[in-house]
Amino acid sequence: MQRTSTEGPDYFHKVVDCQWACPAHTPVPEYIRLIAEGRYTDAYMVTWKSNVFPGILGRTCDRPCEPACRRGRVEDEPVAICRLKRVAADNKGDIADRLPVPVAASNGKRVALVGAGPASLTVARDLAPLGYELTLFDGETKSGGMIRSQIPRFRLPEEVIDEEVGYITGLGMEVRLGERVGSLKALMDEGYDAVFVGSGAPRGRDLDLPGRQEAAANIHIGIDWLSNVSFEHVNSIGKRVIVLGGGNTAMDCCRTSRRLGGEDVKVIVRSGFEEMKASAWEKEDAIHEDIPILNFLVPKEFTHQDGKLTGVVFEKVRPEYDDSGRRKLVHAGEPDQHFECDDVLIAVGQENAFPWIERNIGLEFDEWGMPQVNPLTFQSTAPSVFFGGDAAFGPKNIIWAVAHGHDAAISIDKHCNGEDVAIRPAPMTTLISQKMGIHEWSYDNDPANDGRYKVPQRDKADALKDVRLEVELGFAREMAYRETQRCLNCDVQTVFAEPACIECDACVDICPTDCITFTENGDEDDLRGRLKAPATNVEQALYVSDVLPTGRVMVKDEDVCLHCGLCAERCPTGAWDMQKFLLEMTHAGGSCR
Amino acid sequence: MTYITKPQLHHPKLAENALGYTRRDYEGSVSTLCAGCGHDSISAAIIQACYELDLPPHRIAKLSGIGCSSKTPDYFLGNSHGFNTVHGRMPSVLTGANLANRDLIYLGVSGDGDSASIGLGQFAHSIRRGVNMLYIVENNGVYGLTKGQFSATSDKGSKSKKGVINHDAGIDLVSLALQMGATFVARSFSGDKAQLVPLIKAALSHRGAAFIDCVSPCVQFNNHAGSTKSYDYVREHNEAVNRMDLIPHRDAITVDYAPGETVPVTQHDGSVLQLHKLAAHYDPSDRIGALAYLQSRQALGEIVTGLLFLDPEARDLHENLGTVSAPLNTLTERELTPGAAALAKLNASLR
Numbered sequence: 031m032q033r034t035s036t037e038g039p040d041y042f043h044k045v046v047d048c049q050w051a052c053p054a055h056t057p058v059p060e061y062i063r064l065i066a067e068g069r070y071t072d073a074y075m076v077t078w079k080s081n082v083f084p085g086i087l088g089r090t091c092d093r094p095c096e097p098a099c100r101r102g103r104v105e106d107e108p109v110a111i112c113r114l115k116r117v118a119a120d121n122k123g124d125i126a127d128r129l130p131v132p133v134a135a136s137n138g139k140r141v142a143l144v145g146a147g148p149a150s151l152t153v154a155r156d157l158a159p160l161g162y163e164l165t166l167f168d169g170e171t172k173s174g175g176m177i178r179s180q181i182p183r184f185r186l187p188e189e190v191i192d193e194e195v196g197y198i199t200g201l202g203m204e205v206r207l208g209e210r211v212g213s214l215k216a217l218m219d220e221g222y223d224a225v226f227v228g229s230g231a232p233r234g235r236d237l238d239l240p241g242r243q244e245a246a247a248n249i250h251i252g253i254d255w256l257s258n259v260s261f262e263h264v265n266s267i268g269k270r271v272i273v274l275g276g277g278n279t280a281m282d283c284c285r286t287s288r289r290l291g292g293e294d295v296k297v298i299v300r301s302g303f304e305e306m307k308a309s310a311w312e313k314e315d316a317i318h319e320d321i322p323i324l325n326f327l328v329p330k331e332f333t334h335q336d337g338k339l340t341g342v343v344f345e346k347v348r349p350e351y352d353d354s355g356r357r358k359l360v361h362a363g364e365p366d367q368h369f370e371c372d373d374v375l376i377a378v379g380q381e382n383a384f385p386w387i388e389r390n391i392g393l394e395f396d397e398w399g400m401p402q403v404n405p406l407t408f409q410s411t412a413p414s415v416f417f418g419g420d421a422a423f424g425p426k427n428i429i430w431a432v433a434h435g436h437d438a439a440i441s442i443d444k445h446c447n448g449e450d451v452a453i454r455p456a457p458m459t460t461l462i463s464q465k466m467g468i469h470e471w472s473y474d475n476d477p478a479n480d481g482r483y484k485v486p487q488r489d490k491a492d493a494l495k496d497v498r499l500e501v502e503l504g505f506a507r508e509m510a511y512r513e514t515q516r517c518l519n520c521d522v523q524t525v526f527a528e529p530a531c532i533e534c535d536a537c538v539d540i541c542p543t544d545c546i547t548f549t550e551n552g553d554e555d556d557l558r559g560r561l562k563a564p565a566t567n568v569e570q571a572l573y574v575s576d577v578l579p580t581g582r583v584m585v586k587d588e589d590v591c592l593h594c595g596l597c598a599e600r601c602p603t604g605a606w607d608m609q610k611f612l613l614e615m616t617h618a619g620g621s622c623r
Numbered sequence: 624m625t626y627i628t629k630p631q632l633h634h635p636k637l638a639e640n641a642l643g644y645t646r647r648d649y650e651g652s653v654s655t656l657c658a659g660c661g662h663d664s665i666s667a668a669i670i671q672a673c674y675e676l677d678l679p680p681h682r683i684a685k686l687s688g689i690g691c692s693s694k695t696p697d698y699f700l701g702n703s704h705g706f707n708t709v710h711g712r713m714p715s716v717l718t719g720a721n722l723a724n725r726d727l728i729y730l731g732v733s734g735d736g737d738s739a740s741i742g743l744g745q746f747a748h749s750i751r752r753g754v755n756m757l758y759i760v761e762n763n764g765v766y767g768l769t770k771g772q773f774s775a776t777s778d779k780g781s782k783s784k785k786g787v788i789n790h791d792a793g794i795d796l797v798s799l800a801l802q803m804g805a806t807f808v809a810r811s812f813s814g815d816k817a818q819l820v821p822l823i824k825a826a827l828s829h830r831g832a833a834f835i836d837c838v839s840p841c842v843q844f845n846n847h848a849g850s851t852k853s854y855d856y857v858r859e860h861n862e863a864v865n866r867m868d869l870i871p872h873r874d875a876i877t878v879d880y881a882p883g884e885t886v887p888v889t890q891h892d893g894s895v896l897q898l899h900k901l902a903a904h905y906d907p908s909d910r911i912g913a914l915a916y917l918q919s920r921q922a923l924g925e926i927v928t929g930l931l932f933l934d935p936e937a938r939d940l941h942e943n944l945g946t947v948s949a950p951l952n953t954l955t956e957r958e959l960t961p962g963a964a965a966l967a968k969l970n971a972s973l974r
């Protein structure tokens with residue numbers, strides 16, 4: 031193999047698995063260390079800068095970082111990255127003086143933001159401090175988008191939303207709530223320099239089955255029902271509830287039902303339990319609240335009597351796999367099953383809908399009715415209109431909406447300044463040695479052996495009494511500290527300097543996870559097979575040195591390195607050094623132009 | 624010392640041996656030696672060898688004298704018996720332990736100072752008695768622990784870190800061991816585990832006095848230009864006469880080597896050494912030839928490594944003494960004091 035080039039932002043970034051996996055590239059180990067030090071406010075601000083909603087995300091994030099976490103590869107479970115974020119939010123001090131100061135003078139550019147969900151709010155946060163005159167529209171009477179309307183209060187208290195949305199709207203912008211934009215053309219005609227569409231994916235899919243019309247009064251579309259609960263238009267449901275669907279919406283529907291009078295609440299899904307879209311922890315929480323999840327049942331018909339829903343009939347299916355491994359659900363050969371119920375919640379998916387966007391204004395849509403949006407710049411085919419969040423590429427989650435928002439803000443800023451939106455700013459990176467003494471480092475290099483700590487929850491009986499009562503209590507400081515010690519500090523990189531190495535093997539001998547091998551060079555496949563421990567995780571890079579005096583190369587498999595620094599401690603010549611790689615995404619503003 | 628303890632977390636694919644132990648289970652506490660010391664590599668090789676041989680840690684006894692090298696038993700085999708004796712006295716303590724309990728596997732760890740200066744007499748006698756052990760000298764040519772004075776194995780003409788020339792003749796422990804009748808003699812280099820690990824395995828499986836002289840650079844006091852025990856010098860002058868694999872007796876021999884180049888040697892315990900010749904005419908069953916070869920190569924400044932001599936039919940101290948097969952420490956009063964009648968019979972036989 032060629033000598034590994036660590037120049038540029040990507041090589042070391044990729045080693046920081048969590049940060050690399052986070053759509054907004056939050057510097058995770060950095061904030062975890064700050065939490066460990068008790069510097070909650072600093073930790074909060076590091077997080078706020080990159081993902082805008084630490085308190086909200088610390089309770090609700092889909093956490094793409096956790097499956098990526100290196101800890102999950104050296105023992106059973108990843109670091110509780112998401113819930114540690116909440117610790118920073120819960121324990122921080124006043125941050126007023128750390129927020130950007132609202133600018134007195136406008137830069138003369140006007141931007142309209144449609145929808146006040148996380149995507150638009152992120153754009154607003156990035157652009158407001160630059161002097162943009164922003165107008166934020168939302169059809170609802172409160173801002174926050176689905177964070178407010180869909181995510182139930184027992185997972186996310188209202189105060190947290192108010193606080194974190196408030197930090198953004200406080201930067202100075204016109205917020206026009208209760209105002210649904212009815213025509214994009216009309217909006218554009220008002221002379222905005224740019225329009226950002228963050229209108230989400232607001233339409234819940236329906237199930238057109240026999241009985242749907244007749245029993246309509248007790249059959250609800252999940253997301254409409256959830257927002258009616260959130261805005262307190264609905265506060266009860268029947269005793270027996272069936273939730274159809276296996277995604278996160280279904281999980282929120284069933285758990286909400288349990289709090290509004292549902293005693294016998296079931297989730298019934300077409301697929302197998304394992305293939306359900308809902309995150310593992312959401313299923314766990316539902317089951318914990320005595321909600322059975324029945325699988326391989328396809329709904330066929332709503333039964334009703336005297337215009338009232340009586341139940342649902344299901345066909346039992348089983349999976350069958352064809353030669354290419356594709357799954358088909360086929361009739362299981364068992365009689366249909368009828369489940370009685372008082373209410374049905376349909377949570378079988380969400381769609382985009384853009385009835386308010388004219389099709390003759392130069393904004394092209396594809397064959398599925400989705401706007402054509404450039405995935406890097408978020409620009410549509412109408413140069414002054416940008417999309418982001420669920421509106422851009424269909425329903426995702428909050429952290430993706432935030433990431434889109436940052437990128438769209440960069441584009442809007444460039445567009446308004448007459449620059450090429452295709453040229454993207456590089457992230458800011460630093461690489462700094464952590465050496466303090468012969469065996470001293472400015473980070474805590476001793477990884478704890480503890481297993482993952484579980485976030486304490488409110489007693490179930492109490493939790494089920496009130497839909498607005500938060501279930502998770504959050505980590506207390508002491509437990510949070512212990513969880514932080516599980517972090518492997520993957521941003522503290524092992525950096526190798528060939529000229530210093532005397533090939534004494536000390537690093538090879540000490541490494542607890544057999545990362546380092548000195549061997550004859552070869553191509554990648556060949557090398558991966560003959561390292562001290564076979565490097566079978568091809569997603570993870572091999573760090574290869576130049577040829578050394580004995581004719582061999584040093585090969586380090588990045589896969590399960592604990593970043594414990596023992597290689598550097600045992601190296602007599604300082605050929606290994608532990609260097610902290612900090613990467614911060616560049617957001618909209620002068621430095622990116 | 625601010626070393627952290629080595630994390631328990633390990634590679635997820637770390638393999639287990641026949642006893643269900645991983646290599647990490649054979650480790651000891653974290654080394655306090657200087658970073659880069661050759662001795663640490665030898666510890667790693669011992670760990671690897673014991674793991675590969677499926678040795679039960681509690682059946683191994685490690686004994687050592689005084690020196691950086693003699694400290695190392697703390698850094699491997701944390702679950703084995705250990706005795707850190709006094710300077711140069713490891714061989715007699717080991718001999719005593721071996722007499723008391725012949726069932727343990729004995730590993731004597733020493734340095735060139737410990738064995739070639741103060742302990743030279745003890746070294747020679749333990750070898751000539753054929754104590755069943757692996758005696759390994761971690762040879763760096765200096766007294767590392769006492770800050771780098773020349774030791775007795777330092778080559779004549781080599782230079783100290785300060786620039787002083789050594790005028791005394793060096794003791795070659797390998798030649799001495801051959802003369803004293805060692806039945807397994809090898810030399811290796813801490814920086815070459817591919818050679819060292821099989822040698823340690825073979826030596827541990829050998830019955831009789833096995834001796835390994837392992838050149839082990841002292842990074843702190845003897846790794847400079849002018850030293851003949853530095854990483855660079857040893858790499859440049861290393862002349863391996865053979866390479867070796869140890870095939871444990873329970874595994875069938877599956878590897879086929881070109882005839883003539885590989886000699887299989889069956890050991891007492893049934894394990895087979897596969898010796899691949901590197902030096903064409905070297906014959907490790909010829910003690911006198913070995914001595915001559917070593918002298919001639921040494922005169923050329925070469926460091927001969929590999930398995931230098933092996934007598935697979937060796938006898939050990941217990942066989943020579945005719946002791947009972949049960950370890951002496953398990954004998955009870957009944958066997959040790961057989962009574963007046965037995966004494967009378969013995970006395971009668973001597974009249």
Ligand SMILES: Cc1cc2nc3c(=O)[nH]c(=O)nc-3n(C[C@H](O)[C@H](O)[C@H](O)COP(=O)(O)OP(=O)(O)OC[C@H]3O[C@@H](n4cnc5c(N)ncnc54)[C@H](O)[C@@H]3O)c2cc1C
Binds near residue numbers: 145
């Ligand atoms: C039940 C449920 C639970 C979820 N739970 C989670 C979770 O735990 N974690 C997570 O990360 N994600 C979750 N999501 C997904 C997440 O809420 C969305 O992906 C995210 O909110 C999308 O953000 P956005 O800014 O693109 O749009 P949205 O949050 O959807 O906001 C769009 C806003 O635009 C407004 N709007 C639409 N059209 C117009 C118009 N014409 N004029 C004015 N206003 C308009 C809407 O009223 C809405 O307020 C959940 C979704 C659902 C349905």
Ligand SMILES: Cc1ncc(C[n+]2csc(CCOP(=O)(O)OP(=O)(O)O)c2C)c(N)n1
Binds near residue numbers: 689734763765767
């Ligand atoms: C009876 C006695 N004399 C002298 C010493 C001092 N002393 C300690 S270690 C040592 C030499 C050790 O040299 P070596 O065996 O080569 O070990 P190294 O440190 O080089 O590995 C000496 C002379 C001692 N501890 N005890």
Ligand code: SF4
Binds near residue numbers: 591
């Ligand atoms: S930091 Fe060094 S010693 Fe520690 S796991 Fe990584 S490579 Fe091994």
Ligand code: SF4
Binds near residue numbers: 530533600602604605
């Ligand atoms: S410990 Fe340092 S000098 Fe020794 S092999 Fe490793 S990198 Fe090279």
Ligand code: SF4
Binds near residue numbers: 655656662691763768
């Ligand atoms: S002084 Fe020399 S022998 Fe002793 S630990 Fe340091 S390098 Fe090793």
Ligand SMILES: [Mg+2]
Binds near residue numbers: 763
């Ligand atoms: Mg010495």
